[in-house]
Amino acid sequence: MPVNADRLWRRIEALSRITDPDRPWTRRSFSPRFLEGRRWLEAEFRASGLETSIDAGGNLLGRLPGIVPDLKPIVIGSHSDTVPSGGRYDGILGVLAGLEVAQGLVERGVGLRHSLEVYDFLAEEPSEFGLSCIGSRALAGALSPEMLELKRPDGMSLRDGLRFVGGRPEELSSARRQPGDIAAYVELHIEQGRVLESEGAAIGIVTDIVGIRRERITITGRADHAGATPMALRADALVGAARLIEEVHARALRLSGGEKPLVATIGNINVTPNAANAVPGEVEMILEVRSGDEGVFSTFGDEVVSGLRSHLADLRLSVRSELISHVPPTPCAQAIRGAIGKAAADLRLSFRDLPSGAGHDGMFVARTGPIGMIFVPCLDGRSHAPEESIEPSQAADGARVLAETVRHLDMVVE
Missing domain, CATH: 3.40.630.10 (Zn peptidases)
Incomplete structure (x- = not known):
């Protein structure tokens, strides 16, 4: 033909x-x-x-x-x-x-x-x-x-x-x-x-x-004046978000080898109030995870969040996640x-x-x-x-x- x-x-x-x-x-x-x-x-x-x-x-x-x-x-x-x-x-x-x-x-x-x-x-x-x-x-x-x-x-x-x-x-x-x-x-x-x-x-x-899973992860702190709030008293949601992004990258690297590698990306971030002179009070991110291994990629987000929860609490932050979509x-x-x-x-x-x-x-x-x-x-x-x-x-x-x-x-x- x-x-x-x-x-x-x-x-x-x-x-x-x-x-x-x-x-x-x-x-x-x-x-x-x-x-x-x-x-x-x-x-x-x-x-x-x-x-x-x-x-x-x-x-x-x-x-x-x-x-x-x-x-x-x-x-x-x-x-x-x-x-x-x-x-x-x-x-x-x-x-x-x-x-x-x-x-x-x-x-x-x-x-x-x-x-x-x-x-x-x-x-x-x-x-x-x-x-x-x-x-x-x-x-x-x-x-x-x-x-x-x-x-x-x-x-x-x-x-x-x-x-x-x-x-x-x-x-x-x-x-x-x-x-x-x-x-x-x-x-x-x-x-x-x-x-x-x-x-x-x-x-x-x-x-x-590959399967594709997307989750919305929200880190909540407290918005404050950037000039009048001492560093030790802040509940900066963006600092917690940075820590979470770093952990996503590190964990994905550890799981990236093998026959069915995993990749993870946070490519969408919204910061509130998103002002140069305000401590970020909330950060909403979308985590996307892809892999051919259903067991590994379906639990990735939960493991990242649960592993960081106590650390974020020390920073006066709370974290929650919700599933957006999951295609095996x-x-x-x-x-x-x-x-x-x-x-x-x-x-x-x-x-x-x-x-x-x-x-x-x-x-x-x-x-x-x-x-x-x-x-x-x-x-x-x-x-x-x-x-x-x-x-x-x-x-x-x-x-x-x-x-x-x-x-x-x-x-x-x-």
């Missing part, structure tokens, strides 16, 4: 150029710029011969009917939204490679036994509603009524946000796939790390997607991993197994059927940054492996 590498690259460049001009490469979900990209993408789907629709969860779906109508579909998917100032290839490579596979079948008049579905999932990246993977959550039936009431800073609810992008929040059940409804899901993505590039491997076969590690199906390996070998491309340290829509799609992921290298492992970069040949290699994987799965799965 050859792919048109030039056409694939032209499309990648065209979609990436639909960006906020002052912040390349930015196309945030639920924004006018995102809808502009969606309109372009939907037109490309339709012109390529796919049956096109927006489902109730706000996902763009292109469908190519199969020869055997009762078989479950093979699904290719990824996302077209970006983080701020990043994402020129993150997400869109997988969507456009899926489109290229489908269009190649149409152009050659080749029919698969299974229907082929290509998804552009809504809002895989963290949205302004504080939620990621919104479209794939809808597909898996994991978009709850409470989530629909989440609000972004301008007051819009996620319920209204779905309507803004063409979804139908009152009909979410129509977008849901039950367990076993999908024959196989395959996603092509840039690695967002340095393993493939450093080892000179062309293709990564993802073994599992997601293994990739051995049958799909085998199909990817066979495809890479047949194409004489070097490959290796590796875990995904980033989250993907596959974490939720896995609730509906077996999943697999294909990685290609990216320059210096950079992603979620303006410097994110891949070569046209790397995009083409990934698309070729994707096409051959789909062809093999069509013959062996039911």
Whole structure:
């Protein structure tokens, strides 16, 4: 199943150029710029011969009917939204490679036994509603009524946000796939790390997607005048926060080795009253922990907080934590991993197994059927940054492996 590498690259460049001009490469979900990209993408789907629709969860779906109508579909998917100032290839490579596979079948008049579905999932990246993977959550039936009431800073609810992008929040059940409804899901993505590039491997076969846990940790002291309050009498919440951040870093370092390494990040901090002449009275932080080891990463935050509680009390501080979200590690199906390996070998491309340290829509799609992921290298492992970069040949290699994987799965799965 050859792919048109030039056409694939032209499309990648065209979609990436639909960006906020002052912040390349930015196309945030639920924004006018995102809808502009969606309109372009939907037109490309339709012109390529796919049956096109927006489902109730706000996902763009292109469908190519199969020869055997009762078989479950093979699904290719990824996302077209970006983080701020990043994402020129993150997400869109997988969507456009899926489109290229489908269009190649149409152009050659080749029919698969299974229907082929290509998804552009809504809002895989963290949205302004504080939620990621919104479209794939809808597909898996994991978009709850409470989530629909989440609000972004301008007051819009996620319920209204779905309507803004063409979804139908009152009909979410129509977008849901039950367990076993999908024959196989395959996603092509840039690695967002340095393993493939450093080892000179062309293709990564993802073994599992790490679990991601986010907790809100709040340290409370007392706000006082910065000039009139002696050091020995202060209850400085930011001092306690600094101690906690240091402990998160040290503990994560100790757990970062081994087959399933752990990483932990505090990337969001709010200080109150946040004034140069006031002792900080409260600090709110978000701790994110990722690992393929459920037992280790699910207790990380509690262990940090409990280990520091008495020390913080000595500083006249209290600490509390609350769970924001928890997505367990997601293994990739051995049958799909085998199909990817066979495809890479047949194409004489070097490959290796590796875990995904980033989250993907596959974490939720896995609730509906077996999943697999294909990685290609990216320059210096950079992603979620303006410097994110891949070569046209790397995009083409990934698309070729994707096409051959789909062809093999069509013959062996039911």
